[in-house]
Amino acid sequence: MMKVVNHKIPSVDGLGVMKGRHAFTDDFSDKHSLFIKVLRSPHAYARIVSIDCEAAKQLPGVEMVITHNDVPRIPFTRAGQGYPEPSPHDKFVLDEYVRYVGDEVLAVAADSPETCDKALELIQVQYQVLTPILNFEEAVDNEIILHPEPEIHEMFPIGFEPKRNIAASYEMHVGDIENVLKKSDVVIEETFFTQAQAHAMMEPHTVNARIDYQERLILYSATQTPYHVRRIISQGLGIPLSKIRVIKPRVGGGFGGKQAIHGEMLVSLVTYKTGKPSKMIYTRKEVFESSYTRHPMRMDVRLGATKDGILEAIDFKVLSDTGAYGEHALTVFMVVGSKVLPLYNKVKSVRFYGDVVYTNHTPAGAFRGYGAIQGNFGLESAIDMLCEKLGMDPIEFRQKNMMKETETSPIFAIMGEGTEGTAMDMDTCKLEECVETGARLIDWYKKYPRIDMGDKVKSVGMAIAMQGSGIPFIDMGSATIKLNDDGFYNLLIGATDIGQGSDTVLAQIAAEELMTTIDKMIVYSSDTDLTPFDVGAYASSTTYVSGNAVWKAAKQMKAALIKEAARILKTTEEQIEFDGVTFQNEKEESISLVDLSNQITYSEDQKQLSVTSSYVGHKSPPPFMAGFIEIDIDKETGEIDIVDYVSVVDCGTTINPKLAEGQVNGAIVQGLGMAIFEDVKYSQTGKLISNSFLNYKIPTRLDINKLTTVFVDSYEESGPFGAKSVGEIGIDTPPAAFANAVYNALGIRIKELPITPEKILLALKEKETN
């Protein structure tokens, strides 16, 4: 019986954060920091002809102006990924070309934000305005080339063809797709579009730097990947890795948006050059315009089935828009296939292929779901359309065709993230139970497809989803546990808490194994000088990969403790019984952990007990879920009430059931935002219009009435105490479930996100006139 794991332990840092303790990046900036502000391109595509910054340089308080002439010309990728990165090295700290409205032209460092603003106004830049590519369907082989620079390159083959505006491309197939489709009784062919969703984390991108008394560069950064940040700064600026320390304090939300470099290069450059502390905080407008978005996609989907409802073929052609730079271009693209298509593993043939293209839009990057939400919208919408054509209940169809426990899919072996994949069987897959339980909780058979209520109509819709748990053979996490006098422990982890609660969850894993309580497991994370390596918070890897590392370390610490106890109690290790508090030998002689720790610290055979373990996954066990939405739609206005969203999740053991629920709930609402509210609008010249919370609408608490989130019993043998991941899986189903519910309500199928009340009503009017 577990005492800490699978219990609702409050977050280790919740109280302090609620009480406003200094915690976030800017809370640790030097009082006398130089401020850095960036002059951002007003043009979607232009060449900088000349820069006159003499007047700005003369302005009192201005420390330096940095232009593309002042930075090393070393291409790199800002994507916080393992090395060598699967993203093209296509970015310079500053460049002669600007490639989207909001791209960096130059930077000013000065004694205050106001001085920066005045200096920026004094700077004259002449641009040669170039014709941009704003429609991603026109990017490939366009006569306009967005990345003509000769130095840029891929780190290994990713289908990088900059002369064709292709950042990456990929193709895979199992079986003869055309032949299987030709023989299928029922075939559908549909095209779906998804938008460039914004992460909209509450804390804007924030970073600050200083030089310490060992002449090293110390950064506080709101990042998901401190170790990758350290490496990329070293690469981009030519500063030795040993001279850089990156500390990640508390982070105010990331969702993938902080899995990349933002202001880190500029603060490092300014502080390294001037020796003075500096800082940079993005405005909310910069967060929207000048960081990253979700990759917008076009998905051409073909499905083929027998007339009795056996899915035989899935053909998925995808075009993805990576914007001005190629961060995460290939890997997000591949996840569209690798973490979606195996859901229907009994097909005779599956094909997945397409391109990721450059355009003159805000770059796309990592975002919770990472391609799976896009793919899920396409596939799970198409499945319902196929069911309609077959005249088959969508739940019955899924039950017949979906992945089941002990089964596998050939896709796992073929597709990884940027590389080949890893074959694996589904040792845990409770999808059947998820679907059955969800249908009961939403009362599907009473409400499906709709209940007419006069002005309003009630309906339900559903979708199933899978994700992964880290990237096998690539993602590495590690943990150090050290024993202190008085018998408490430090848990030092490279894993990156970005608000999701990983510090708490990892401390629970260590405390459970060492049979202690959470208050005796003091956790410190994400400091490149002090904590062991971890790739960071992405790819749903922390609980599974870092958690396994912590579990291994805790087991090792337990063995080390028992060894010491055996020495002290003059027996063999096998004879020691340890209950977390006291060690006892076969003669019932005992010593408490407190006494043991004091003894080895101060009085006898003194030593520091400390262990470090690492873990690399050999597979990526997918969490699964079924999502069900109940909505009421006003037939005369298209307005929507989200009545309930039922999520039934198989994530293995929930290390912390309440925090796991929070991960699912937050992801569902973020997914509903993408499904319904979060419209991305550009002007005709490529300027982002939806660049503030006034114009980009994330769900508010009045838009969410009820979330019903439950976890099915599941134990993944390869995970720590049976856990898989839970950080991303929640975001995948809302777009398709909602689209399906709208269809069930009104008989209209909307294939382009977001599905706004306006789109619903206008489609309904069109249907009525036809």
Added chain:
Amino acid sequence: MFVAEYVRPKNVEEAYQALIKDKKNLIIAGGAWMKLTKKSASKLISLEGLDLNKIVATEEMIEIGSMVTLREIETNENILNTCSGILSLACHNIMGINIRNIATIGGSVMARLAFSDIYPALLVLDASLVFYKSGEVSFADFLSHPNHDPDLLLGIRISRKAEAGYFRKVAITALDFAIVNLALSKTADSWRIAVGATPFIASLAIEAANYLDQYKELNDEIIQTAVNMALDEIKVSKNQRGSKEYRIELIKTYLKRGIRSVSEHVG
């Protein structure tokens, strides 16, 4: 924001003199939206301490001081009890409570915000504005005939004659600006209909209201005719929040529902 000086006049005359002295001198009310519209000012003239934050009610009307906050309007008993509380409801739907605690009705009126939710409500409440120099000006005239002479808004008067009213805002989320907003009111013998955020600034549908005034009993056909007349009077177009077609559908639906709701209330 760059401001050379922040002043607190002791009386309205002093504030007025400061305002007319320099075009770059600005009145600051609550300051809720100042950042969005102004980059700098020579002098910011505060109206705090001028006793403009009172709500005074009589049988016929309520006078709301220009420095009264939207939150105070939202929760004022007399305003809640006037014309089905539509002005309170309009305020209640504006952003979060923290903004409503600083945004004032004077600032909201003088900013001439086309998306304002309170304008349709004020229009159907037959509101008038009380200025320091120009005296009382009907709110409808203020909207349709902008006068750019510097003046100080002291208060807003709303009529309590209406027996019932209706207000509706349609927005993408609860925190968004309106795609469209509209208000209706009915006194013993006359209707008023106003539609705003179309995306043009709110205006009255006078012909449609006059048409309804002819009938003691309404039926679907009369309502439909009135709605169509209103749509002829009100200028509708598209912006980032909605297309023209969608706005028209929303106006049709909610005018219909509003007329029904108000006529049910007045029996």
Added chain:
Amino acid sequence: MLVNVIVNQETKTFVCEPGDYLLDTLRAYNYLSVRRGCDNTSCGVCTVLLNGKPVPSCSVLTASVEGKSIITVEGIQAEAEKLGRHFGDEGADQCGYCNPSLALTVYAMKNDLFQPTEAEVREYLVGNLCRCTGYIQQERAIMKYLGDE
């Protein structure tokens, strides 16, 4: 200019420019629980209590708060702790960047509304955006906190 205020029941004199916003002044004076989320009143993260009422400090001029009382979460530590314990029990903590501002708004609500329903609580707090939690667990915790009294 000089602005005299009472911050968390302590008399203070801020030295600032006439155009400075309260958020920046408070951070400059080390009230670091007050944070920036946006620049235009649309997220609620910078909320402080001004004469007991929640206001967005990003849009209140420091010059305008002369003689007034300001409360930041540093001034309601006991209440924040009570609310924080309920957040812990419900798993409502995620990044917590906005938690101090939410605690202040909840505290103001407790004084402003009498036994509010869940719907009234949501309406009162709608200006406090959260991108992490999906709101539901926060609301459970807040209802329990209100029920404590």
